[in-house]
Amino acid sequence: MDLAALRKDLEGLRIEDNPAIVQQKSRDFYWYSPVLKRQLDHVTGDLVVSPRNEAEVMRVLAACHRHGVPVTPRGTGTGNYGQAMPLSGGVVLSLAEMNEVTTIAEGRVVSGPGAILAEIDRRTKTHSRQELRLHPSTYNTASIGGFIAGGSGGVGSINFGGLRDFGNVMRLRVVTMEAEPRILELSGEDLHKVTHAYGTNGIITEVEMPLAAAYDWVDVIVGFDAFADAARYGNALACQDGILTKLITPVAAPAPWLYFKRHQRFLKEGQSVVIAMVAPHSLDAFRAFTRRERGEVIFDASQVDDLKGLPPAYELTWNHTTLRALRIDPAITYLQSLYPFPDQLDLVARVDGLFPGEVTSHLEFVRFDGNITCFGLPLVKFTTEERLNEIIRLYEDNGCPIFNPHRYTLEEGGMKQTDEVQLAFKRLADPQGLLNPGKMIAWEDPDYNYRSGKTFLFKGLERAG
Amino acid sequence: MDLAALRKDLEGLRIEDNPAIVQQKSRDFYWYSPVLKRQLDHVTGDLVVSPRNEAEVMRVLAACHRHGVPVTPRGTGTGNYGQAMPLSGGVVLSLAEMNEVTTIAEGRVVSGPGAILAEIDRRTKTHSRQELRLHPSTYNTASIGGFIAGGSGGVGSINFGGLRDFGNVMRLRVVTMEAEPRILELSGEDLHKVTHAYGTNGIITEVEMPLAAAYDWVDVIVGFDAFADAARYGNALACQDGILTKLITPVAAPAPWLYFKRHQRFLKEGQSVVIAMVAPHSLDAFRAFTRRERGEVIFDASQVDDLKGLPPAYELTWNHTTLRALRIDPAITYLQSLYPFPDQLDLVARVDGLFPGEVTSHLEFVRFDGNITCFGLPLVKFTTEERLNEIIRLYEDNGCPIFNPHRYTLEEGGMKQTDEVQLAFKRLADPQGLLNPGKMIAWEDPDYNYRSGKTFLFKGLERAG
Numbered sequence: 001m002d003l004a005a006l007r008k009d010l011e012g013l014r015i016e017d018n019p020a021i022v023q024q025k026s027r028d029f030y031w032y033s034p035v036l037k038r039q040l041d042h043v044t045g046d047l048v049v050s051p052r053n054e055a056e057v058m059r060v061l062a063a064c065h066r067h068g069v070p071v072t073p074r075g076t077g078t079g080n081y082g083q084a085m086p087l088s089g090g091v092v093l094s095l096a097e098m099n100e101v102t103t104i105a106e107g108r109v110v111s112g113p114g115a116i117l118a119e120i121d122r123r124t125k126t127h128s129r130q131e132l133r134l135h136p137s138t139y140n141t142a143s144i145g146g147f148i149a150g151g152s153g154g155v156g157s158i159n160f161g162g163l164r165d166f167g168n169v170m171r172l173r174v175v176t177m178e179a180e181p182r183i184l185e186l187s188g189e190d191l192h193k194v195t196h197a198y199g200t201n202g203i204i205t206e207v208e209m210p211l212a213a214a215y216d217w218v219d220v221i222v223g224f225d226a227f228a229d230a231a232r233y234g235n236a237l238a239c240q241d242g243i244l245t246k247l248i249t250p251v252a253a254p255a256p257w258l259y260f261k262r263h264q265r266f267l268k269e270g271q272s273v274v275i276a277m278v279a280p281h282s283l284d285a286f287r288a289f290t291r292r293e294r295g296e297v298i299f300d301a302s303q304v305d306d307l308k309g310l311p312p313a314y315e316l317t318w319n320h321t322t323l324r325a326l327r328i329d330p331a332i333t334y335l336q337s338l339y340p341f342p343d344q345l346d347l348v349a350r351v352d353g354l355f356p357g358e359v360t361s362h363l364e365f366v367r368f369d370g371n372i373t374c375f376g377l378p379l380v381k382f383t384t385e386e387r388l389n390e391i392i393r394l395y396e397d398n399g400c401p402i403f404n405p406h407r408y409t410l411e412e413g414g415m416k417q418t419d420e421v422q423l424a425f426k427r428l429a430d431p432q433g434l435l436n437p438g439k440m441i442a443w444e445d446p447d448y449n450y451r452s453g454k455t456f457l458f459k460g461l462e463r464a465g
Numbered sequence: 466m467d468l469a470a471l472r473k474d475l476e477g478l479r480i481e482d483n484p485a486i487v488q489q490k491s492r493d494f495y496w497y498s499p500v501l502k503r504q505l506d507h508v509t510g511d512l513v514v515s516p517r518n519e520a521e522v523m524r525v526l527a528a529c530h531r532h533g534v535p536v537t538p539r540g541t542g543t544g545n546y547g548q549a550m551p552l553s554g555g556v557v558l559s560l561a562e563m564n565e566v567t568t569i570a571e572g573r574v575v576s577g578p579g580a581i582l583a584e585i586d587r588r589t590k591t592h593s594r595q596e597l598r599l600h601p602s603t604y605n606t607a608s609i610g611g612f613i614a615g616g617s618g619g620v621g622s623i624n625f626g627g628l629r630d631f632g633n634v635m636r637l638r639v640v641t642m643e644a645e646p647r648i649l650e651l652s653g654e655d656l657h658k659v660t661h662a663y664g665t666n667g668i669i670t671e672v673e674m675p676l677a678a679a680y681d682w683v684d685v686i687v688g689f690d691a692f693a694d695a696a697r698y699g700n701a702l703a704c705q706d707g708i709l710t711k712l713i714t715p716v717a718a719p720a721p722w723l724y725f726k727r728h729q730r731f732l733k734e735g736q737s738v739v740i741a742m743v744a745p746h747s748l749d750a751f752r753a754f755t756r757r758e759r760g761e762v763i764f765d766a767s768q769v770d771d772l773k774g775l776p777p778a779y780e781l782t783w784n785h786t787t788l789r790a791l792r793i794d795p796a797i798t799y800l801q802s803l804y805p806f807p808d809q810l811d812l813v814a815r816v817d818g819l820f821p822g823e824v825t826s827h828l829e830f831v832r833f834d835g836n837i838t839c840f841g842l843p844l845v846k847f848t849t850e851e852r853l854n855e856i857i858r859l860y861e862d863n864g865c866p867i868f869n870p871h872r873y874t875l876e877e878g879g880m881k882q883t884d885e886v887q888l889a890f891k892r893l894a895d896p897q898g899l900l901n902p903g904k905m906i907a908w909e910d911p912d913y914n915y916r917s918g919k920t921f922l923f924k925g926l927e928r929a930g
Contacts, residue, residue: 106594106680106681106745106746107678107680107744107745107746107747108746128594129571129593130678133707159706160706160707161706161707162706165705165706165707165708166705166707166708166750166751166753166754167705167707167708167709167746167747167750167751168706168707170746170749170750171749187749187753188749188750188752188753188756189753189756189757210707210709210746210747211746212678213572213595213677213678215571215572216571238835239834239835239836240630240631240632240835241624241625241626241627241630241633241832241833241834241835242598242625242626242630242631242632242633242675243630243631243632244632244675279572280571280572281571281572281573281632281635281675281676282632282675284635284636284652284653285631285632285635285653286631286632287653288631288652288653288654289631291653291654292654342807367706368706369704369706370703370704370705370706370837371704371836371837372835372836
């Protein structure tokens with residue numbers, strides 16, 4: 001890795017080499033996981049390069065290819081699994097400056113990978129009252145490219161499923177990591193080669209995403225004495241085909257009262273809640289339905305005079321729930337589970353109930369293959385890695401797959417299987433394996449035994465450590 | 466029934482008494498059913514009154530109440546069950562002229578009951594690229610009030626369920642049938658008192674409906690050699706959370722080739738088809754998905770140079786399928802079935818297969834209580850009423866409820882149970898039972914035995930016959 005030669009080749013580009021800043025730009029929110037915190041805390045790149053356009057991306061990739069320097073692409077670093085952390089050092093390729101929104105049309109928007117989700121929506125709303133279908137709870141800071149490469153779904157998944165689904169990404173423009181980088185345009189089934197691949201399969205330089213109608217979503221919170229009732233209500237609300245919502249999130253006591261400090265004046269200690277975003281033209285129906293289901297609306301943003309100081313509802317949900325808990329109780333971490341349809345409510349009751357005082361239920365209702373079901377992001381009081389793995393095993397033994405957020409590889413996270421198509425694509429797009437090394441086990445160690453019971457340890461990372 | 470005195474009280478209002486025109490305005494598409502054709506062919510009102518505003522509606526109702534004259538409200542008469550046919554004669558209250566669209570805002574539209582669905586959409590599209598969530602295949606001729614009072618769902622139900630669902634009607638303004646008619650504003654759960662009640666519970670004078678984003682939906686037809694594959698593909702497409710469709714309609718061979726004459730050049734004899742409406746920004750994903758599922762796109766309106774002479778896809782679906790079949794083969798009638806989730810595909814295969822050569826499968830995929838499933842509107846070669854009832858019994862014995870389109874009463878149609886709440890509301894809104902007499906069995910004969918195996922015969926109709 002001849003960094004001096006590389007720097008010479010990159011003359012005129014924006015380069016940062018102040019070690020403190022480079023380290024900061026080499027990190028994401030991996031520290032939500034005590035496991036990743038231990039494994040990745042020392043990880044840092046050597047340089048941060050910030051191309052301003054696709055031509056500069058191609059220049060960087062050609063130069064890095066020439067000098068054998070790893071390249072790890074990065075949006076704004078809001079991931080949680082070290083997606084954008086450069087395990088083997090080298091160049092952190094910050095795409096934050098490629099943030100232009102270039103086209104807005106009916107049902108679609110085209111932008112650079114660095115565009116911030118909330119900023120895209122500001123523009124599409126102003127243009128034609130449209131907004132992105134899906135966003136994570138890091139809406140105000142996450143980039144669209146990072147979301148596609150490292151995320152899976154979030155707010156809006158109750159209507160549209162996840163990024164993996166046909167139609168939720170329309171087109172990606174990708175630059176390959178070769179002596180002479182090529183530009184590829186991917187659509188349809190080919191998109192799966194690049195979505196949720198952590199940038200291991202090419203650098204995204206342009207995205208085209210579908211848009212939905214934008215509404216002035218109303219934040220509401222419904223209170224329940226028993227969490228089972230909150231879960232049942234959330235499920236039933238999600239099944240209301242005529243009530244337009246964008247988010248349905250049950251959170252079990254004691255979490256709401258303890259961790260949603262800025263909403264505390266609306267909450268009752270010991271209550272479980274369902275947080276929801278409701279379209280204004282569905283509010284009447286939402287209220288009638290909630291009355292019928294004996295839910296108590298304890299917060300309705302359309303009825304509160306002063307919302308100052310209150311975060312938006314989605315910043316109480318998805319991984320912001322974990323963040324708020326962590327801020328109050330640093331011992332807390334989390335898991336990601338799926339409660340498969342149609343048994344979701346039974347599974348929630350059975351599985352989360354296995355760990356009283358240790359696991360607190362947090363569900364996110366979504367559409368999944370056409371059915372309403374829920375993911376869980378349960379809050380876990382962390383004691384040891386052994387206990388964490390035991391909890392994971394108990395979830396899985398009971399029929400709830402875990403997408404392990406305490407692993408930095410694609411395969412162990414479980415959101416993505418690396419199949420032969422994807423591997424073949426990587427051979428074409430990154431023949432030397434310089435893109436985000438260490439994240440794709442199938443590439444690093446094709447014979448890896450996933451049933452070993454051990455965590456994959458990337459050799460490059462061992463050396464760096 | 467002192468019609469002369471009534472006419473005097475109605476001076477200045479638009480009244481039609483030419484018997485030929487009155488008879489025409491007393492009919493709907495009841496003749497799709499040979500049973501209703503036999504029972505209702507002689508039905509006619511005495512006068513057609515066409516109020517221009519709510520004040521005139523109140524004047525008509527007060528006068529009819531005074532003189533004991535039945536009032537049967539009517540939109541544009543596109544129903545199929547005699548919903549708007551005046552079984553006891555009297556006044557046909559045509560609301561067609563109360564067709565003003567008064568408010569268009571984000572997510573909602575307010576109009577008179579007589580506004581034509583397609584005309585509402587023309588205005589809301591021009592205003593803000595919005596459109597109604599749901600419409601029947603009679604989009605270009607049906608009125609919004611008639612749809613609410615006599616319909617149940619249709620195109621768009623794959624996204625939003627049916628009119629019965631919370632949120633799919635926002636608000637109704639209703640005038641009661643009393644000495645001094647009152648105006649009621651209904652929302653939330655109260656809407657169920659008036660939706661799909663055939664105007665037996667008050668006269669709708671204003672509606673507020675939710676809107677969805679309007680798109681230039683692309684009509685497509687996918688061909689399959691076996692109907693089972695068409696049904697499976699339709700179900701799988703409906704389960705694609707990221708592919709935005711508005712209509713998914715499998716129709717079994719030989720119907721497409723025989724009955725969709727104007728599309729025949731695109732079809733192959735013996736093929737079953739799935740007709741769909743796809744949002745332009747989902748077309749790429751739709752094509753990739755269809756390739757993966759081994760469907761053959763045999764018609765794609767976005768790729769056809771000359772669409773002249775081709776009806777829109779939705780005019781091949783819902784009850785327009787029946788209409789097109791009837792035009793070619795007058796012996797054909799139809800049924801309406803539900804194939805309950807999650808067994809819909811098995812039930813379709815089992816039930817429709819019971820009647821080879823006699824019943825041709827026609828499915829409409831919808832969301833129903835949060836699940837994807839399908840209704841059926843199978844084409845039936847009619848022989849006798851006994852055989853038709855036998856077919857119905859076999860559907861029901863096999864677990865497929867039939868919404869019988871050969872009955873003119875609310876209860877026997879099966880779309881609506883008349884409960885105590887509704888009956889109590891009728892006592893308030895129409896104490897003398899003058900609104901659309903003979904349609905609500907619970908009112909006409911509270912002790913009626915639904916298990917008698919016989920068809921309810923409204924006494925007023927017997928007399929008229």
